[in-house]
Amino acid sequence: MGFDETELRLGLPGGGGGGVRDGDQVIVMRKRGFSETESDISTDTSTCVDLKLNLSSNSKEANSTGGKDGSAEKSKTNKEKNNNLDFPASDPAKPPAAKAQVVGWPPVRSFRKNMFTAVQKSTNDGESEQMNKGGNNNAVLVKVSMDGAPYLRKVDLKMYKSYPELSDALAKMFSSFTIGNCGSQGMKDFMNESKLMDVLNGSDYIPTYEDKDGDWMLVGDVPWEMFVESCKRLRIMKSKEAVGLAPRAMEKCKNRS
Amino acid sequence: MSEDPSIPSSSSSQMSEDDDRSPPLDLIDGPIPSSKSRNCSGVSGSGVGTSVENTVPYPDQVLENVLENVLCFLTSRRDRSSASLVCKSWYRAEALTRSELFIGNCYAVSPRRATARFTRVRAVTIKGKPRFADFNLMPANWGAHLAPWVSSMAKAYPWLEKLCLKRMSVTDDDLALLAESFAGFKELVLVCCDGFGTSGLAVVVSKCRQLRVLDLTETEVMDDDVDWICCFPESQTFLESLMFDCVECHINFEALEKLVARSPSLKKLRLNRHVSIGQLYRLMVRAPQLTHLGTGSFNLSEGMAQGDQELDYVSAFAACKSLVCLSGFREILLDYIPAIYPVCSNLTSLNLSYANITAEQLKPVISQCHKLQSFWVLDSICDEGLKAVATTCKELRELRVFPVNAQEDAEGPVSEVGLEAISEGCRKLRSILYFCQRMTNAAVIAMSKNCSELVVFRLCIMGRRRPDHVTGEPMDEGFGAIVMNCKKLTRLAVSGLLTDRAFSYIGKYGKLVRTLSVAFAGDSDLGLKYVLEGCHKLQKLEIRDSPFGDTALCSGLHHYYNMRFLWMSSCSLTRQGCWAIARELPRLVVEVMKSNEGEEEGDNFDTLYMYRSLEGPRDDIPQFVEILRPGI
Numbered sequence: 098m099g100f101d102e103t104e105l106r107l108g109l110p111g112g113g114g115g116g117v118r119d120g121d122q123v124i125v126m127r128k129r130g131f132s133e134t135e136s137d138i139s140t141d142t143s144t145c146v147d148l149k150l151n152l153s154s155n156s157k158e159a160n161s162t163g164g165k166d167g168s169a170e171k172s173k174t175n176k177e178k179n180n181n182l183d184f185p186a187s188d189p190a191k192p193p194a195a196k197a198q199v200v201g202w203p204p205v206r207s208f209r210k211n212m213f214t215a216v217q218k219s220t221n222d223g224e225s226e227q228m229n230k231g232g233n234n235n236a237v238l239v240k241v242s243m244d245g246a247p248y249l250r251k252v253d254l255k256m257y258k259s260y261p262e263l264s265d266a267l268a269k270m271f272s273s274f275t276i277g278n279c280g281s282q283g284m285k286d287f288m289n290e291s292k293l294m295d296v297l298n299g300s301d302y303i304p305t306y307e308d309k310d311g312d313w314m315l316v317g318d319v320p321w322e323m324f325v326e327s328c329k330r331l332r333i334m335k336s337k338e339a340v341g342l343a344p345r346a347m348e349k350c351k352n353r354s
Numbered sequence: 355m356s357e358d359p360s361i362p363s364s365s366s367s368q369m370s371e372d373d374d375r376s377p378p379l380d381l382i383d384g385p386i387p388s389s390k391s392r393n394c395s396g397v398s399g400s401g402v403g404t405s406v407e408n409t410v411p412y413p414d415q416v417l418e419n420v421l422e423n424v425l426c427f428l429t430s431r432r433d434r435s436s437a438s439l440v441c442k443s444w445y446r447a448e449a450l451t452r453s454e455l456f457i458g459n460c461y462a463v464s465p466r467r468a469t470a471r472f473t474r475v476r477a478v479t480i481k482g483k484p485r486f487a488d489f490n491l492m493p494a495n496w497g498a499h500l501a502p503w504v505s506s507m508a509k510a511y512p513w514l515e516k517l518c519l520k521r522m523s524v525t526d527d528d529l530a531l532l533a534e535s536f537a538g539f540k541e542l543v544l545v546c547c548d549g550f551g552t553s554g555l556a557v558v559v560s561k562c563r564q565l566r567v568l569d570l571t572e573t574e575v576m577d578d579d580v581d582w583i584c585c586f587p588e589s590q591t592f593l594e595s596l597m598f599d600c601v602e603c604h605i606n607f608e609a610l611e612k613l614v615a616r617s618p619s620l621k622k623l624r625l626n627r628h629v630s631i632g633q634l635y636r637l638m639v640r641a642p643q644l645t646h647l648g649t650g651s652f653n654l655s656e657g658m659a660q661g662d663q664e665l666d667y668v669s670a671f672a673a674c675k676s677l678v679c680l681s682g683f684r685e686i687l688l689d690y691i692p693a694i695y696p697v698c699s700n701l702t703s704l705n706l707s708y709a710n711i712t713a714e715q716l717k718p719v720i721s722q723c724h725k726l727q728s729f730w731v732l733d734s735i736c737d738e739g740l741k742a743v744a745t746t747c748k749e750l751r752e753l754r755v756f757p758v759n760a761q762e763d764a765e766g767p768v769s770e771v772g773l774e775a776i777s778e779g780c781r782k783l784r785s786i787l788y789f790c791q792r793m794t795n796a797a798v799i800a801m802s803k804n805c806s807e808l809v810v811f812r813l814c815i816m817g818r819r820r821p822d823h824v825t826g827e828p829m830d831e832g833f834g835a836i837v838m839n840c841k842k843l844t845r846l847a848v849s850g851l852l853t854d855r856a857f858s859y860i861g862k863y864g865k866l867v868r869t870l871s872v873a874f875a876g877d878s879d880l881g882l883k884y885v886l887e888g889c890h891k892l893q894k895l896e897i898r899d900s901p902f903g904d905t906a907l908c909s910g911l912h913h914y915y916n917m918r919f920l921w922m923s924s925c926s927l928t929r930q931g932c933w934a935i936a937r938e939l940p941r942l943v944v945e946v947m948k949s950n951e952g953e954e955e956g957d958n959f960d961t962l963y964m965y966r967s968l969e970g971p972r973d974d975i976p977q978f979v980e981i982l983r984p985g986i
Contacts, residue, residue, distance in 0.1 A: 199762075199818070199899075200489075200490055200491065201486065201489030201490050201491045201898070202489070202762070202818065202873065202874075203757065203760050203761075203762065203789065203814055203816040204488075204489050204814065204873070205489075205756065205757060205760040205789070206488050206489070206572065207490070208572070208600070209707075209756060209760065210760050238579070240581075250579055250580060250581075251579030251580075251581075252579070
C-alpha cells in the first residue's frame, strides 16, 4: 500500500490522469490529449490546467487573455507539478523524476542494444548496407597487395589528395617488407607523370592498379581525381612482371586525351 | 547481467563465472616458493635442495616423486590448492605439476610471482576487468593490460599452448609478442576483450603454425584493413575451432573458403554477419563434419534478390550430421528458417538471440528441438513462444531471454506468464537469464519449486524498482523463495522493488551463493549487512545504485579476504568509510574512481572497487582511479 506514495507519478496537479508507472515525464505529456485537458476545465485552477482554449464566442479576446494568463498559469502549474512529484524522502538513492536513460541499465551489452536499429534498417531497406559501403560515406576503399607480402592492406583513396600522399602511405604500410629500389622517393618519382618512363626501368617494384575496365594500369599515368574514380584495386608488383604494361598505359592515355 | 555464451565446451566452461572455484586463502597465506632448487625430473633420489630443513633423506624423496605422479591427475583448482597447503613438499610437488593456471583477477597476483611458483604451465586463463565494465560503468583505460603477463610468460613458459582471456586489454603488440614467443601455441580464446585489431590477428594466425583454436567471443576487434584470413599458412592447418562472429570487419571470403577446405579437423566455425547465406552454403558443403556452426547473417548478400541464387540449403544442413550447436542468424531472412529443420532434432544448443522472430516463426523450429539443452532467444517470441519451448524442450538446462528493446519503459512481450510456463515444462533447468518488464512473486516462487536444480538465477525486471505488477508488493518473497528452495544456487542477480527483507532471505538461505548482483535495491545498510554476514561463500559482489553505506561496508571486514572483489557504485559510501577498510585490511587494494573525468577531487566518488591482492597497489592506474593506501 505504501508503494503508492513512493511511486513516481507524473501528472498535473491533483493527480489527474498521469502515467501510473515510473515513466518518463515527456512520454506522459505526449499522451495527454487536448480533449483530456478540456474536460478538466473548472474554476478550481489548483486541480487542473485551464489552457483557455478557444471555446467561447469571444474567441479573440479569449485567446489574447489566454496568452498572458496562460503563461502565468503554465508556470504555476509547472511549480505545482514539481511539488507533486513524490520524491521518496527516505531514500536518497532514488533518482530524480525527469531522468534520461541511466548509464548501464538495463544491463544489456551495447552491441545488443545497437544491433536492432541496424538490423531493422537493413531488413526494411535492403539497399542500406550497400549504400553504406559504396557511395554514401565517401570512402573509396581499395585493396592493396604487394607481391611477396604475407597479407593485403586496404586504403581509402579519399584520404589522400595526390600521388605523393598515396605513395607515402603505401611506403609506410609496406615498409616492413623490403622494397628494394623503390623507396619512398622512388615511388614518388614513379607517380610523377612526367618521370614515368624514366623511372620505369630503374625500380624493382612498380605500383599498378586495376581500373574500371579491368585493365592493369601503371599508377600515375592519369590525373589524381581520375585515378580515384577509376581505381578498383592496387597491386605493387615486381617490375619484371610489369613489362607489358607501359605501352598500354601510354596508349590509353593517348586515347583519353 | 549479460554474459558470454556458455555453450558447453572446454574453453568457455573455464570462463563461466558460475564454474569458478577460486581457492580461498592459499594465495594470501601460501609461502613464496623457497629458494631451493630442484632436480627437474625428480626421478633420481638425490634432491639438489640446499634448504635448511632438509633433514629427512631418501623416503621423503620417494614420497615426493609418488606425489608428483599422483598430482598430475588432480585437475580441480580447489583440490590443488588444498594439496598445496598440506606441507612444503606437497606445495612444491603441486607447483611442479600444475599445468593449468587460473588467474581470477589479474591484479591479485603479479606475473612474476605466478610464474615463479608454477614453472611448468601449459595453459593460462586470466580475467581482468569486473563485469560491470561491460555496461559502461567504468571508463576506458582502467587497466587489465595483458602486456606484463605476456612478457613474463614469454620467458617463463616458452612451451605455452593455451591462453584464455576475459575482459583483458590486449594490444596488437601483445599478440605479436605472443606469436613470437610460443612456438607450440595452440589455443587462443578471447572473451570480452578489446584493444587490438585485425593486424594483431594477422600476426597470430600467420606465426602460430600449430594453431588449433581461435575463439573470439564478444570481443571488439578494430578494423585495421588487414586481411587476416589470408594470413593463415598455405598448407593444411590444424584448425579445430574458428569463431569470429563478433568481428565486425569484412573478411575475404575466397580466402576463408580455401582455409576451410584445407582444415580437415575443423569442427567449430562461427562466422560474422558479413558472411551471406550463399557463402555459408559453400562453406557447409566443404565442412559437413562441423559440430558447432555460427551461420553469419543468414541473409542474402547485398544486391541479390531472392531467386537469384536458389541453393539447396536444406541439403547442406542435412549433410551436417554432427551438428549440435547452432547460432548466428544475425540478419535472418525468415524464408530460410526451414533450412535448419534437418538438424533441429540433434541440437543441444541453439542461439537465436539475434533473430527478431515471433512465436509463430519459432514454433516450427522449436517443436523439433527435443534434445535442446541451451537456448538463447529474444523476447520477440513473447510468452507464447516460451510456452512452445516449455512444451518441447524437456532437457533444457540453460535459458537466456534477451530484450529486443532494452529500455525501461518499453512494452514487455514476455512476463511472468512465460517464466511460469518454462518452470512447468523445463524441470531440469539449471541456469536462467530473463529480461522482462513485468513479473510477479508467484511466478518466481513457482520456478523456485519446479526447478530445484537451479544453479544460476538472473532475473532482470527492466523498470527500476518495479513491484509485483499484480499485487503491488516488493519482489522480496519471490527471490526469497529462490534462495530457500534452490539448494544448489551459486549465482543470483536480483531486480525489481526489493526491501531489506529480500537481503535477509539471501543472507539466511543463500549459503552457497558465490556471485551476487544487485541494482537499485534495498532500503538501508541492513540489506548489505545481511548478505555479508550470511553468505559465507560469497566471492563476487557487484552493487549499483543502492542505499548501502559505510556501516554496511564495515560489516564485511571478516570476509573480504575471502572474496575476489567487491564493486559498489552510486551507493551511499563515503571516502572515510573506504579508508576504514583500507586501514583494517592491508592486503586489500581499495580503488575509488569517478566515472566522469575532470571532476574535482573531493569527498565524492562514484565507484568503489576492491579486491585482495598479494602485490599491493598496482602501478598502472589511470588518472581517474585513486588507490586508498594507508600511510607507511
